[in-house]
Amino acid sequence: MLEAVNISKEFPGVKVLNQVNFKFYPAQVNAILGENGAGKSTLLKILTGEYTEYEGEIKLNGETVRFSSIKEAQNAGIAIIHQELNLIPELNVTQNLFLGREIKTAFGLLDTQKMEAEAQIIFDKIQLHVSPKTLVQKLKVGEQQLVEIAKALLSNAEIILMDEPTSALSDKEIDNLHRIIAQLKTENKTIVYISHKMDELFRIAERYTVLRDGNTIDAGEMKATTEQDLIRKMVGREVLIEKKTSENHFEDAILRVNNLNLINPNNKSRKLLQDISFELKKGEILGIFGLMGAGRTELLETIFGMHPANSEFDIEINGSQSIHKKPKNAIENGLAFVTEDRKTEGLVLGMDISSNISLTNLKALGLLNNTKDKASAKDYIEKLRIKTPSETQLCQNLSGGNQQKVVLAKWLATNPQILMMDEPTRGIDINAKNEIYNLIKELAANQMSILLVSSEIPEILALSDRILVMAEGKIKASYLAAEANEDKLLKSALPE
């Protein structure tokens, strides 16, 4: 049995896990449920030895363990099947399977024959019908997943963690996976299963643990609960921020997106976004909600001109047709895009605040006006309450919340008509969050139009005048602020 006692984990400024407790039983499927940001991934990373610093205890069959590396967790019999698969495409399935634990001959050379024979035995068991010599890049996603499972079996793992294993699988592949899971149960393995798909959980899981905002909310047997009940537990937090209730009326559409489609660059027959059309009105905050993988980020990226080769769409801004082949076009047409990841997309961390803020506003052949840039940076530091000794501080020395404010400042400095924000408050503390909420409201009150993508329901409810819900690359529902609530949003967002 795998047990956690009062596990807490903190990142600078944010408590991600707060005294989490659970018990996972052998010969059962133990489901973990929770919204995005509830702490599931952090928990998995602690269990697999990726995060080594935390408070509390993990007990494996009654004994306290503390993994100081991924290797140690593996040796203790814990295997994980990641949502994004971790195989090396250029190697064949056997080479992947035995990576790091190759079987060798008496002379210390690789014993390919023996490894391939063993691979075949495991493949037969899990009904993976590929030759052990097949390159991984030739496999379908479902088959790759089975290779990952084979890897877990090969390591004699007693506890197998699965992070949304079915999110990319076809129905047939899902059935096969469920069959394998049933078989693993008979071998007394402990399965820990994360999924957003309720019907699936009710089919295969015996027990559940609900996490919310890093706390264990409830745990029990699947038999004794209902879908409604679980959803309520997942979202039913005390709402810290009040929901928007005022009925604002907006007249002029500033942005119209028609028939937007985006093709998956890795698999041309699949669409990441399908037939998306919507309008954004002047001064409106339009929330876009969806679970991981729903296509929210891709939607904003496409509008901003980041996928010119794979997308097709019509955009009208202020009634006139716009063509966005690169971000530069979109910026010139009054769009700004506060991206999800401030470190890799938002900021040049090695440059100072002032240089980052002015980056969107320089004329390519122009001279720098440091005095003006610094003055403008100072204005934003004051206005957005960026905590920093000066405008010449390097962005890498700022906290997450303050970095996020610099990203905002950088885009506000372009004087946009339309501000697109992707998870504007991810990973920042509650105070900075509130400041950013107030700022967003203020901007909208001053007639800026805002597209707000978020996976946090309270955030969407608190800010949006209207909410679009996305799932599997499509817009699934649209609600006015007054008619929206947590249940409705989450229900529309769950994949079918």
Add this chain to the structure above:
Amino acid sequence: MNISINHPIIKKSQSLIALFLLCLFISLLSDKFMTSTNLWNVLRQISVNVCISVGMTLVVLMAGIDLSVGSVLGLSAAVCAGLLKSGLSFESMDLFVGFTVLGAIVAAMLIGMLLGLFNGWVITKFAIPPFVATLAMLTIARGLTMLYTEGIPISNLGPKFEFIGSGWILGIPVPVWISLIMVLIVVFLTNKTAFGRYIYAIGGNEKAAFLSGININKIKLAVYGIAGMMAAVGGVLVTSRLNSAQPNAGMSYELDSIAAVVIGGTSLSGGVGTVTGTVIGAVIIGVLNNGLVLLDVSPFWQQVVKGIVILLAVIIDKMNQKNK
């Protein structure tokens, strides 16, 4: 007063302090070092590397590399000398174009720039790693140089042209003036223009720069073009100093140039570094070369010592980053 090695001022001027110590050390061992003849000589010798290296700095700041500068130097030097000596003749049209000194220099710079632009085009258009693209150019340009010169030096280019490499203005050697002007231009570019800011931004975080609406490809193209042109300026200096364009001129100069950039504190992963740092790096290499000759160290040992200095510089840099 309590000054530790980690004091910010000391950290910033680390390479300058190293240069000072190096000079001190050499002058203690050899009384020929601290003479004005020798010092001007050192500066004159490094002016070629300075020109190449400031161009290289821009490339490296952008997280790129240019291995072709030595060959580009060779080809533009050969073309410069060739045009000066025999001009251009188009027999079918019964036309002959002679070149003045200035005309030949401008032509050389254009050749260098074109070769650099070609590098940039390959890198941006086909997403080829700079290392590979410029490695190919290293071979191509050297081959073209051999073809153009037929393997024979082009010599006797006239006193006017010779003045560039050997003359003095206001008591300072002309090559020193020229490299100083190049340095000032590039310092201005990096510190005072949006173009320079974009170079740092691209090197620091290319994706963020792209999302900020910066035309990455244009900037890259321009930077490789400038690097090629700077190599050509170096080529003019070398040729004029020898009053002859050698077919193998500039061979392996890219190594000294990258060494100067790295010793000067510019990070090979881009985004961090300064042109003045590179100049100090080039001076350190020059002084080291000079000192080792004065101290009668065998040329083989000179190479070993130079390699060790490069390693030390990078290791110290890495340790500084860790302390941050």
